[in-house]
Amino acid sequence: MIKFETIKKLEKLGLSQYEYEEIVKKLNRKPNELELYLFSAMWSEHCGYKHSKKYLDMLPRTKSLFSSENAGGIKIGNHVIFFKTESHNHPSAVEPYQGAATGIGGILRDILAMNARPIALLNSLKFGPIERMKLPDDINNAVSIINNDTHCDMESFSRNKYLLNGVAEGISDYGNSTGVPTIGGEVSFNECYNLSPLVNVMAAGICHKNNVKTAAAKENLYVTLIGSATGRDGLFGAAFASKELEGDSSDRLSVQIGDAYTKKKLIEATLEILQSKNVFCSQDLGAAGLLSSTSEMAAKGDVSMDLYLDKVPLREENMQPYEVMLSESQERMVFGANKAGVDEIVKICKKYELNAAIIGKTGKGNTYNLYHNDILLASVPVKALCKPVLYDLNPKKPEYIDVLKKKKLFLDTKINTPQNIKYLIFKITAAPAFASKKYIYSQYDSTVCARTLKNPHFIGVSPLYIREEDTTIGFSMDSNEDLCLLNPYTGAFNIIFESYRNAVSSGFEPLGITNCLNFANPEKPDVAYQFTETIKGIKDALCTLNLPVVSGNVSFYNEGVKKTDIHTDDVKIKINPTPVIGMLSILKTKNPIYTRSLSDETIFVIGKQINKNSCTGASLYQRLFFNFLGGKPDIIDFELEMKLKSAIFDLNIKGEISGAIDVSKGGIIGALLIMLFNSFNFNDNKNSEQLGFSCCLPCDIDILFGEITGRYLISAKNADKVEQYLIGSQIPYEKLGKTNNTGNLNLGFVKINLAELREIYENSLERKA
Amino acid sequence: MKFSATINIKLKKQIKDAKGEAVSAVLSRIGLEDKAKVRIGKIFELEVNAENEDAAKTKLNKIIFDVLMNPIVETYEITTFEVIN
Numbered sequence: 146m147i148k149f150e151t152i153k154k155l156e157k158l159g160l161s162q163y164e165y166e167e168i169v170k171k172l173n174r175k176p177n178e179l180e181l182y183l184f185s186a187m188w189s190e191h192c193g194y195k196h197s198k199k200y201l202d203m204l205p206r207t208k209s210l211f212s213s214e215n216a217g218g219i220k221i222g223n224h225v226i227f228f229k230t231e232s233h234n235h236p237s238a239v240e241p242y243q244g245a246a247t248g249i250g251g252i253l254r255d256i257l258a259m260n261a262r263p264i265a266l267l268n269s270l271k272f273g274p275i276e277r278m279k280l281p282d283d284i285n286n287a288v289s290i291i292n293n294d295t296h297c298d299m300e301s302f303s304r305n306k307y308l309l310n311g312v313a314e315g316i317s318d319y320g321n322s323t324g325v326p327t328i329g330g331e332v333s334f335n336e337c338y339n340l341s342p343l344v345n346v347m348a349a350g351i352c353h354k355n356n357v358k359t360a361a362a363k364e365n366l367y368v369t370l371i372g373s374a375t376g377r378d379g380l381f382g383a384a385f386a387s388k389e390l391e392g393d394s395s396d397r398l399s400v401q402i403g404d405a406y407t408k409k410k411l412i413e414a415t416l417e418i419l420q421s422k423n424v425f426c427s428q429d430l431g432a433a434g435l436l437s438s439t440s441e442m443a444a445k446g447d448v449s450m451d452l453y454l455d456k457v458p459l460r461e462e463n464m465q466p467y468e469v470m471l472s473e474s475q476e477r478m479v480f481g482a483n484k485a486g487v488d489e490i491v492k493i494c495k496k497y498e499l500n501a502a503i504i505g506k507t508g509k510g511n512t513y514n515l516y517h518n519d520i521l522l523a524s525v526p527v528k529a530l531c532k533p534v535l536y537d538l539n540p541k542k543p544e545y546i547d548v549l550k551k552k553k554l555f556l557d558t559k560i561n562t563p564q565n566i567k568y569l570i571f572k573i574t575a576a577p578a579f580a581s582k583k584y585i586y587s588q589y590d591s592t593v594c595a596r597t598l599k600n601p602h603f604i605g606v607s608p609l610y611i612r613e614e615d616t617t618i619g620f621s622m623d624s625n626e627d628l629c630l631l632n633p634y635t636g637a638f639n640i641i642f643e644s645y646r647n648a649v650s651s652g653f654e655p656l657g658i659t660n661c662l663n664f665a666n667p668e669k670p671d672v673a674y675q676f677t678e679t680i681k682g683i684k685d686a687l688c689t690l691n692l693p694v695v696s697g698n699v700s701f702y703n704e705g706v707k708k709t710d711i712h713t714d715d716v717k718i719k720i721n722p723t724p725v726i727g728m729l730s731i732l733k734t735k736n737p738i739y740t741r742s743l744s745d746e747t748i749f750v751i752g753k754q755i756n757k758n759s760c761t762g763a764s765l766y767q768r769l770f771f772n773f774l775g776g777k778p779d780i781i782d783f784e785l786e787m788k789l790k791s792a793i794f795d796l797n798i799k800g801e802i803s804g805a806i807d808v809s810k811g812g813i814i815g816a817l818l819i820m821l822f823n824s825f826n827f828n829d830n831k832n833s834e835q836l837g838f839s840c841c842l843p844c845d846i847d848i849l850f851g852e853i854t855g856r857y858l859i860s861a862k863n864a865d866k867v868e869q870y871l872i873g874s875q876i877p878y879e880k881l882g883k884t885n886n887t888g889n890l891n892l893g894f895v896k897i898n899l900a901e902l903r904e905i906y907e908n909s910l911e912r913k914a
Numbered sequence: 915m916k917f918s919a920t921i922n923i924k925l926k927k928q929i930k931d932a933k934g935e936a937v938s939a940v941l942s943r944i945g946l947e948d949k950a951k952v953r954i955g956k957i958f959e960l961e962v963n964a965e966n967e968d969a970a971k972t973k974l975n976k977i978i979f980d981v982l983m984n985p986i987v988e989t990y991e992i993t994t995f996e997v998i999n
Contacts, residue, residue: 240986377928402987404932461928474930498939 158185164534171529179515179523182467183530186433187440190701193533196667197699200538200680205687209657209695214359215258215429216350217695219657219729222614225357227261228349230269230622230661230727232700236379236400237344241311245344246319246403247379250475252348253323254429257412258478260358260419261350264594265609266320268330268346269622269661269725270312270585273305273339275577276913301339306914308342309585316346317588322405323412326597327589329607330622332582337626337721340705345661345698347622347727351613358419360438362426362446362481368439368505369490371418372411372477375435376460378402379473407476407499414497415478423486430477436470438479439505440513444531446481449510454517456504466515466522481507540677541670549631552775554767561844563895569770569846573811574818574902575909576769581822584911602826604740604806604819605651606730617732619653622725627763628778630721633675635778636763637682637724639854642781644728645690646807649790650857652734652797655690659727660697665704665719675722683724689783695729734797741804741824742860742884744836748820749864750813751871751878752789752856753782757845759853765810766850779853785877786855792876793857801867808856813842814849816858817881821890822903834900840882841893860884917962917970920994923983924955958982961998971995 147155147162155165158181168176168184176184187193194201206212210225218227233248249266256263309332320327325348362368379401418424426446428438435457443450454469464472482490487503494501513527573579586601598608598617606619623644629636641658648655660683665672687694704719742748753759761767762776796802804824808816817838824836842849858881861867871878890897925931934952941947962977964970978990 240984242984243987373930376930378930400986402929404930407932460930 154181158182159189160185164188167534172525177523179467180525183436183470183523183525186436186471187530188533191432192437194699195533196536196538196701197662197676198535200677201697201699203680204684204694206693209693211259211357211359212695215255216261217659218259219695220354221611221616221618221731223354224611224613225261225352225354226349226618226729227256227259227352228347228620228659228727228729229255229696229698230345230347230659230725231255231698232661232663233344233346234341234663234700234703237308237312238342240400241308242315243400243402245312245315246405247401247475248344248346249316249319250403250408251431252346253325253408253412254431254478256348256350257415258358258360258427258429259350259352260356260416260427261352262416263325263348263350263412264596265349265607265620266325266327266346267607267620267622267727268316268327268344269624270309270330270332271338271343271626271723272309272334273301273336273342274334275302275305275309305334305339309914312342312344313585313588319403319405319408321590323409324593326591326593327586328591328597328609329601329620331624332585333624333626334577335626335721337718340707340718341703341720343663343703343720343723345663345725347620347659349620349729351611356419358424358427360426360428360442360445362442362448362450362507364448364507364509366425366481366483366507367487367503368450368452368507369480369482369487369501370435370457370477370504371414371480371490371494371499371501373404373407373474374458374460374500375469375472375474375477377464377468377472380468380471401473401475403475410497410499411476411478414493414499417493418480418490421482421486421489423489424480424482426481428479430479432473434470434472434474434477435479440527440530442479442481443507443513443527446507447511448507449512449514450505450507450527451514451516452505454515454522456502458500458502466517470515538667538673538677539670540674542674543671546632549775550777554771554773554776556846561846563844566844566846566849567895567897569766569850570814570897571902571905573766573769573815573850574906577910577913578765578769579811579815580905580909581907582910583907584914598737603823605738606648606653608651608653608732608737617737619648619651619730619732620727621647622727623647624723624725625763626721626723627768627774629679629723631763631774632778633678633722634682635780636722637679638686639778639781640724640726641683641686641690642786642854643807643809644726645786646857648728648730649793650738650740650805650807652732652736652738652794653730654733655692655728655730657693657695657729658687659695661725661727662697662699663703663720663723663725664701667701672719679722679724733794738793738797738802738805739823739827740806740820741827742820743803743824743862744884744886746803746860746862746884747864748817748838748858748860748881748884749867749871749878750808750856750858750881751792751876752785753853754877754879755813755848755851755853757847759851761847761851761853764812764850764852765815766812766846781854788874788876789855789857792871792874793859796859796861796867796870801863801870802859802861804860806858808858809852812850812852813881818902818906820858820860821899822906825903835886835888837885837887837889837891837899838882839885839887839891844894915964915966915970916998917964917967918994918996918998919960919962919974919992921958921960921978921982922955922991922993923958923988924953925987926989929987
């Protein structure tokens with residue numbers, strides 16, 4: 146029988162009665178209070194992945210290295226490229242600046258713990274909308290279905306802007322100060338993020354294959370903690386992230402505060418320390434701080450560990466043992482070293498003005514003991530602590546999936562007037578979801594480290610030169626929350642291919658992915674369905690492409706309570722299922738292919754052809770213009786994708802194409818605009834200010850803006866040669882039109898000044914944010 | 915009526931004060947004071963127009979919370995508050 150007070154306490158700690166009973170079984174006795182705190186943190190979703198572990202294990206991992214460590218990697222020559230994503234959604238919702246900054250800090254430490262020098266940062270940011278789309282009456286009248294169910298109001302627009310600016314500032318201040326370039330990423334806006342914005346960050350690092358350090362400890366090592374002193378910040382962060390956000394003010398104490406300059410010193414000190422042969426293992430202190438880092442060290446190395454809490458340098462007075470163990474104070478690392486190693490660590494830390502303290506040692510056995518002034522406070526089997534009970538989810542297909550699938554956006558044909566289409570082209574160009582993200586990435590230092598080959602201005606993968614191997618690698622981050630809501634399986638599957646096309650259009654061959662899976666509460670059957678289907682989608686896409694997952698992160702409980710008036714119940718708003726895919730690729734052509742077109746060139750659409758019956762479910766224009774989500778998403782044609790890839794690589798190697806882009810957001814018009822806008826940025830492009838484009842396209846919204854899979858635009862000087870090649874390789878293609886020096890975009894039925902449009906594209910987000 | 919106020923804003927006690935730690939490290943290095951506890955904050959002197967004292971205080975509070983400080987990491991103290999005219 147569990148006592149009533151215990152039940153109350155368990156509830157507060159987020160442990161179930163079943164879990165409590167399991168703890169009692171593993172200990173053969175009741176845990177004391179401190180031990181209960183330890184289990185509560187280690188068995189939380191954030192540390193223990195108790196609802197997701199069983200499913201994550203289904204993902205393919207062949208060819209990936211160290212995938213069970215802090216960060217996984219892929220071997221390139223004699224080096225390992227480590228990369229991983231991490232979410233900092235909950236802290237960023239509460240305090241965007243510090244939340245985003247410490248997110249960067251956390252992911253950098255994961256890379257650092259492997260003894261890899263961080264070389265790149267990327268981010269995927271998602272917020273609620275910052276404006277309402279207003280369409281003229283003639284368009285409104287022509288649309289028979291308009292979903293007016295919107296949760297937005299002016300107050301949420303200004304809050305979303307505050308979050309956007311705070312997060313961007315946090316990333317730039319922290320990332321720029323640590324001297325790691327932020328080379329790319331994505332930003333999107335959707336109502337489902339109104340109460341739960343997403344901040345997913347990715348970091349990559351490089352390490353020689355012989356120098357990689359893991360977390361596994363061995364016997365008779367001194368546990369040495371370095372970096373900032375420990376305070377009460379971020380207490381219960383792990384438990385906090387595993388809980389739906391409710392209210393606002395009381396959550397504030399759980400936010401960690403970052404210090405980028407200390408982090409820079411920590412990076413350099415750690416890399417110097419890990420050079421030593423006397424230092425055997427390393428861990429970063431992230432979620433559940435000292436507790437999770439040291440217990441995992443012991444569990445992975447199959448050793449026991451004694452920790453002396455009185456030896457931990459503290460910043461605050463009267464800290465309780467559980468506070469010392471669970472604090473998420475930033476800028477700390479822990480190492481396992483022999484006596485000589487400890488001396489080296491102390492010397493190096495002195496140089497970098499960082500604290501260093503021996504706080505424990507490892508030995509034979511399997512217990513994890515905590516002492517304070519020689520009094521034993523807690524003693525638990527370390528394996529029990531690090532192996533939480535794992536749950537099966539109870540997925541049930543939510544009804545909405547079939548409802549949305551059957552919905553059809555019915556557009557009256559009289560909507561397709563040149564006037565309307567011209568209006569919509571301006572509208573999509575100015576929409577924050579489509580417009581240039583220059584306002585955000587211009588705040589980031591993208592070139593420090595001297596490896597960046599093109600700034601984030603250019604679409605496609607973000608290439609980095611790896612001088613250690615004389616090769617070029619690329620990174621990208623992709624997601625599509627509308628598609629994943631419509632069909633989680635196809636959504637996840639298609640995102641991997643979207644990332645794939647992104648790499649291909651820049652001349653890169655994908656090598657592997659990391660994922661950040663953002664969902665609402667998985668204990669609810671509909672969310673469980675979204676999650677399990679997403680995992681299947683990722684798995685099937687990766688198996689099709691023979692690519693591994695090297696690392697990942699799961700963020701559950703992304704839902705918020707919308708307070709309504711006192712007469713109605715509060716509404717819970719869940720985020721759409723949002724898997725974010727970070728991809729590593731390697732350059733296969735001589736030079737990266739740019740997204741551009743020169744004058745007097747022919748632009749081809751290669752791949753699938755769009756028609757009135759194409760599956761264009763979840764296309765951007767449908768949500769943007771008509772607030773509509775429904776229909777079927779397009780299915781990937783794998784063989785065609787492979788043919789398109791070899792065609793683009795071949796044509797590039799032959800020097801036949803000057804630019805390429807995959808057709809995604811905004812359909813043909815979207816890809817065409819981005820390609821033309823980007824062309825203005827090249828100095829070698831003569832008369833670039835006069836660049837224009839002329840083609841004959843059907844005056845039809847669905848055809849112009851509809852999104853299907855497996856299409857690219859390529860731009861070529863010698864159209865005949867390219868045409869011959871495409872016919873020879875049996876690749877479906879269409880000549881879209883020719884670039885010229887008129888400065889206009891001429892679609893046959895409408896003419897638009899490109900310079901004017903480009904100005905909107907470049908500056909719209911800044912004006913609106 | 916016009917009021918003048920002085921407001922002290924500093925980091926909450928539990929927040930790491932990097933600037934304070936830097937000053938403390940310098941004091942130790944030059945031998946003036948070893949391991950001194952140093953906290954650094956900022957002082958605002960400002961004037962507000964309002965109908966009466968209550969309205970001025972309400973306005974001041976809004977200025978403090980919305981503009982001058984980050985209530986998540988900082989605390990404030992109004993050290994002087996007086997009527998100018």
